[in-house]
Amino acid sequence: MSDRTEKEIFELIEKSNFKQCNVKIALLRKQFPNSSYYVILELFAKFKQSPKKFNYETELNSKYGLQGKEYVNDRKALNLLHTLFIEYSKFEEALNVYEKAMFKYPSFQLAMEWFDKSISDGHYKYMAKASLQLSKYAVVGKNSTLDKRNYSIWYAISVLALFRFKRDTLTATELKLFPMLAFKNLEEIKPFHNSEEYIIYCSVCEALFIDLCNENNENNEKARLIVNEILPTLSSEVNLNLKKFIIKYCAKIEDYELLYKSSKKILESIDDYSVLKSFIKASKHIGKSNEETKKLIIDLLGPSRNARLAYLECDVTFTGKIDRDSVMFYLEKFHHKQCCVVDLNAYKEYLEVESVLNYMSELEPKNDIHDVNTLHFSNLTSNESSEKAINLYNSHKHTLNKKMKTDYSILSTSIIKLVEESLSSNGKNPSLNDVLFSLSLLENYQTKDPHNFDTKTWIIALYMHLGCVSQAYSHFADLKIKNVQSDIMHHLIYTRMSSLFPHKSHPYIQHFLTEKENLYEKSLPRLTNFIKISFEREAYSKxxxxxxxxxxxxxxxxxxxxxxxETQLARLTNNKRGTLIQKNLESWRKINMINGAFNFSDNRDWSRFGEFVKKDNLPYTFQYLKFTDMSMKVNFIKELMIYYLSLGESNSTLDNLIQETIPSDKLVLLKEHLTPIEAWSFNIFYDLYKNEGSSLNDTLEYIPSKEELSTWRLSNYYITKLATLKTLDNMQQISDKKLKESIKKQLQELRENCDDLYKSYSSEIISSSSVLSSTQKKILNSLDYKELKPELITDGILKIQKAVRDL
Amino acid sequence: MSTLDPFEATDLFNLDNVNLDVLTENFPVEFYFEYLILWPGLFFKTVEQTVDASITTNNISGYMMAKTEGHGNDWHSHITAVTVAPEFRRLFLASILCNTLEKITDVLPHNVNFIDLFVKCDNALAIKLYEKLGYSVFRRVVGYYNTAGDGYPETLKKCNDDKDAFDMRKGMIRDKGKSIRSDGRKHRCFPHDIKF
Known part of the structure; x- marks a missing residue:
């Protein structure tokens, strides 16, 4: 078949023009009756024409499944079979067709395609099996640019990945067999050619034997192998991976003479604290004195930060206590550097706070960082620390005018301290006053330290708490978040976006959608190919x-x-959702394929706000970010329920998902993972999907709590309710006339109340800002800061009001 | 207390402390992957072992991205990015990263002749740091930092400290001084002249 005809057929499938498509395929089948590709192509078209009518068992599984007897050799046929099985989430079967083909028609090219597909599917066992076949059929210069030995390493890496990511899929025999074979293959290709090969050998010894084995003898045997293998490389090259192995395993086999020599050799090249610690440990074991060791460290590294800190480690190792001279040796150079607190904290159990403060007081210059460090070491009550923070800020605020714009001032820690105190509010939820006061502190500070991203992220979060997305975005835009940072940082604004700011043409949404496409639609699909290249280019360690x-x-x-x-936003704004739902389903399938389960990886940066924000126990002002794995699953289920309700059908995938995710007593779950209005909305569609809306009359009425009528919760309440009622209003399944009227009436009332709701919230902001407490005003005055103008917030509220009133 | 470790792809999820800095570039994932694949040993980080892992996963204080390129006398390592988190600046971490690169590439399997880097002509602080580490200006690359709006430089006569870069080099012993020019600042070239 020409590429053109093939292209035409796939275009016809895409356009759902199956009549013409089937004619073309039938013609081809007649012309080429022995072609397995056309058989599969016909199956594929049949499936696409009507997935519901397609009989998976008889048409596909019984012939090409794990027990099937049909063998396919043609690459394009295999590729289509793979696609078909993936459509049914049959990941094992999808790659097994290659294994069967390899059994009957073995070739290097086929093994390579099998390997490539296995990387793409995250199926490490098949990667391992394919590597063995590659090794068997590779002929350098003929079909392969790489040698057989390379494929032995590919096998070892595949087994390492299998044990790391999907160990629970292995049988007892496989658990034993795979490591042994990986190790044996590597032993056979010795001597290794480069450090990348050494690293894989060490990784196999470590991850497949030492980490898994409880028997000390075998542990030590493999540890010794690592040491013996790497030791000669120390004199010829500097490799940071190998450094880690030699230090770790010299210590494990308790060969301190060797550990001493190796760590000394490494320290001649690099200034590394973990190596220093090993050096000190070894030094003690081989009978060197504390003083002797300290002198050697200085000889090796000079008086660097690591070397000075190593004096404390020496004291702890040799005497169990730290000398004043050692602390002073470190402090004299670093008392006014930001690393000071973090470094000394590692030795806090050996240091008395009073002594450290005394030492600090002897040192000059007492610059802003010195004072902040002193404050950190002081164990102060909250009142004392607020006062100290203000004094500290005022003592050094002149430095803010002198510093370079792109430098960050340590004084931000004083401001953040005050903000944290204000938002803690003695254990109660902070009031609007507290939030406005905090924003006043942060906004004033930001003008003096414009690029400080610690204070900036606080500002973004607090504006988002107030529901002012456009104000938050004006700061967020300064951070120039892009590429992989989007996955880590955009949650600060985008969480619950469809119910906080459904403004599709706003620059933020436009910016976000561009970044989202760049990362997830363009970069992510390319990564599998990069992984493949890293095998070919022998970048094994990565x-x-x-x-x-x-x-x-x-x-x-x-x-x-x-x-x-995005799907929720499309529903709210009456846009087509079919493609988005299909995309969601595809993502869901991919997660299951890669992880073996519907589990997420939380890559969001929860560290930005230090100890104040704990992901699992978010403080009140960060509750808008509370969107757990379960929240995501529940929202996915909700959108699927609405989608299948609109099609007037049930769906087995959805039914299984509901059964796996939603317990019979769902109220507790919903309360924990959704806001009250979100839980209400879920219940409505759940009732419609599962019980044909038998309780709809009772659940429809919703009266918001007072809390839901201000901050971000107002938009979340208003927009979620609006979206729910709009969706219900458009549903043909609801035939009860009274119910329909009730929905329409509620929708109308809600829309009529829109302006009043937002105006009332604006008034609350204005009245709150006018009644800042005397303490708050005093603090602002003492810092020479101005109160935040309430119009800044009310303008933001007005923007949302305008964006949602016509929905 | 800093430890030197190889950079891993997953570190990209934990770089906020370093990469939220306004002057630090965030490259597309593919760019980082290219470096990991082609020069796996020359992409490394400093990790602060004393940072409390229960509070933050961001314990990377800086990183070095470098590559090797060129032929014959021009065989060298190039520093693509060396950057340090704001809170760990002025602790010689950048020096540690540069010195480590030197130690790695001055021996097998690299054995480079020199190390080079580009720095904006108006970045006096960075130039001073590199000079302290033994680097010197080899030539001035006119219009190296030009944007699409600025266009490609048409002449070497016009200089702009904000748009031009110094090509700074440090020669290894085997280079026998070929990378050192006492009057490097006077030597000018176009951006296309620096392709290896």
């Missing part, structure tokens, strides 16, 4: 990290969140 990265991005919870938000 493959596990790349696989992990690809897997985490495929199953990224933020990616999922943003897909669901």
């Amino acid at each position: 493959i596990m990290g790349m696989l992990d990265f690809r897997n985490r991005l495929v199953s990224s919870s933020f990616k999922w969140l943003s897909d669901i938000e």
Whole structure:
């Protein structure tokens, strides 16, 4: 068949023009009766024409499934079979067709295609099996540019990946057999050619034997192998991976003489604290003194930060306590550097706070960082620390005018301290006053330290708490978030976007959609090919990290969140959702394929707000970010229910998903993972899908709590309710006339109330800002800061009001 | 307390402390992957072991992205990016990263003749740092930082400190001083002259 005819057939399938498509395929089948490709192509078209009518069992599984007896050799036929099985989430079968083909028609090219597909599907067992076949059929210069030995390494890497990512899929025999074979194959290709090969050998010894084995003898045997193998490389090259192995396993086999020599050799090249610690440990074991060791460290590294800190480690190792001289040796150079607190904290159990503060007081210059460090070491009550933070800021605020714009001032920590105190509010939920006061502090500070991203992210979060997305975005835009950062940082704004700011033409949404496409639609699909290239280019040490990265991005919870938000936004704005739902289903299938389960990888950065924000226990002002794995699954189910309700059919995939995810007593689950209005909305569609809306009359009425009528919760309440009622209003399944009227009436009332709801919230902002407490005003005055103008917030509220009133 | 470790692809999820900095570039994932694949040993990071892992996963304080390129006398390593998180600046971490690259590429399997990097002509702080580490200006690349709007430089006569880069080099012993020019700042070239 010419490429043109093939292209035409696939275009006809795409356009659902099956009549013409079937004629063309029938003609081809007649012309080429022995072609397996046309048989599969016909099956494929049949499936696409009517997936519901397609009999998976008889048409596909019984012939080409795990027990099937039909063998296919043709590459294009195999590819189509793979696609068909994937459509049914039969990931094992999808790759098994290659295994069967390899059994009957073995070739290097076929094995390579099998390997490629297995990387793409994240099926490490088949990667391993395909590697063995590659090794068997590779002939350098004829069909392969790589030698058989390379494929032995490919096999070892595949087994490493299998044990790391999908170990629970292995049988007891496989658990034993795969490591042994990986090890044996590597032993056979010795001597290794480069450090990348050494690294894989060490990784196999470590991950497939030492980490899995409880028997010390075998552990030590493999540890010794690692040491013996790497030791000669130390004199010829500097490799950071090999450094880690030699240090770790010299210590494991307790060969301290060797550990001493190796770590000393490494320290001659690089200044590394973990090596220093090993050096100190070994030094003690071979009978060197504390003083002798310290002198050697200085001889090796000079008085660097690591070397100075190593004095403390020496004291702890040799005497169990830290000398004043050692602390002073470190402090004299670093008391006024930001690393000071983090470094000394590692030794806090050996240091008395009072002593450290005394030492600090002896040192000059007492610059802003010195004072902040001192404050950190002081164990202060909250009142004391607020006062100190203000004093500290005022003592050094002149430095803000002198510093370069692109430098970051340590004084931001004082401001953040005050903000945290304000938002903690003695354990109660902070009031609007507290939030406005905090924003006043942060906005004033930001003008003096414009690029400080710590304070900026706080500002973004607090504006989002107030529901002012456009204000939050004006700061977010300064951060120039792009590429992989989108997966980590955009949740600060995009979480619940469809119910906070459904403004499709707003620059933020436009910016986000571009970044989303760049990362998830363009970069992510390319990564599998990069992984393949890393095998070919022998960048072996990086493959596990790349696989992990690809897997985490495929199953990224933020990616999922943003897909669901897009679908919800399309529903709210009456746009077509069929393609988006299909995309959601495809993502769901891919996560299952890569992870073996419907689990997410949470790559969002939860560290930005230090100890104040814990992902599993978000403080009140960060509740808008509470969007758990379960929230995502529940929202996915909700959109699927609405979709299948609109088609007037049930769906077995959805039914299974509901059964796996939603317990019979769903109320507790919904309360924990959704806002009250979101839970209400879910219940309505659940009732419609599962019980044909038998309780709809009772559940329809919803009265918001007072809390839901301000902050971000107002938009979340209003828009979620609106979207729910609009969807119900468009549903043909609801035939009860009274019910229909009731829905229309509620919708009308809600829309009529829109302006009042937002105006009332604006008034609350104005009145709250006018009643800042005397303490709050005093603090602002003492810092020479101005109060935040309430119009800044009310303008933001007005923008949302305008965006939602016509929905 | 800094430890030097190889950079892994998954580190890209934990770079906020470093990459939220306004002057630090965030490249597309493919660019980082290219470096990981082609120069796996020359992409590494400093990790702060004392950062409390229960509070933050961001314990990377800086990283080095480098490559090797060129032929014959021009065989060298090139520093593509060396960057340090704001809170760990002025602790010589950048020096540690540069020195480590030097140690790695001055021996087998690399054995480079020199290391080079590009720095904006108006970035006095960075130039001073590199000079302290033994680098010197080899030539001035006119219009290296030109945007699409600026267009390609038409002449070597016009200089702009904000748009031009210094090509700074440090020669290894085997280079026998070929990468050192006492009057490097006077030597000018076009961006296409720096392709290897």
